């Protein structure tokens with residue numbers, strides 16, 4: 094039987110911190126993929142075809158065969174679980190898995206959704222979700238508080254998990270980039286972390302694909 098060489102995984106969505114995550118993990122793991130670079134708030138998430146793929150009308154989304162998956166974190170987890178290999182950190186014990194999960198829940202819940210996305214909703218997307226200056230400034234303060242907590246917890250480490258670069262770093266880095274774009278002052282230790290992680294080849298390739306839609 095002829096071996097299948099082309100991409101069997103398709104991603105939808107480009108141009109945001111959330112869409113960068115699966116693209117970056119695929120680049121880290123060397124997984125071939127094709128990208129439908131539909132953007133947020135362009136109307137492309139509202140089409141009938143896309144709504145069939147993701148009734149939430151959100152990006153990113155993934156399709157592999159007839160397996161549909163949404164949620165940036167879930168897609169990254171799936172890519173790592175379904176492509177064994179050493180290229181990315183994988184917890185070896187229940188305790189390590191729990192620690193990594195703790196970080197992912199924390200970063201996703203407190204930085205991504207509760208801080209940065211609140212700022213996006215009530216400032217950039219105020220025409221849809223309503224103007225709420227107090228919510229935006231509260232979210233900004235909240236982000237600053239948790240960036241400082243993360244900085245303290247990291248203690249200058251190269252990666253979140255002692256075992257190496259992993260999914261929690263993907264979440265942290267994409268939140269730091271987002272915070273930077275929003276003009277938040279990132280603590281010095283996290284700035285150094287951001288510079289180090291930003292030198293990863295796979296990150297650079299993914300940034301290029303996600304933001305420039307280049308090869």
Ligand SMILES: N[C@@H](CCC(=O)N[C@@H](CS)C(=O)NCC(=O)O)C(=O)O
Pocket residue numbers: 109110111112132133134135136138139150151152153163164165166
């Ligand atoms: N929890 C979701 C959030 C996805 C999300 O809100 N995506 C935004 C763009 S970052 C979106 O698709 N918004 C709808 C639209 O732009 O039409 C994830 O992490 O994947």
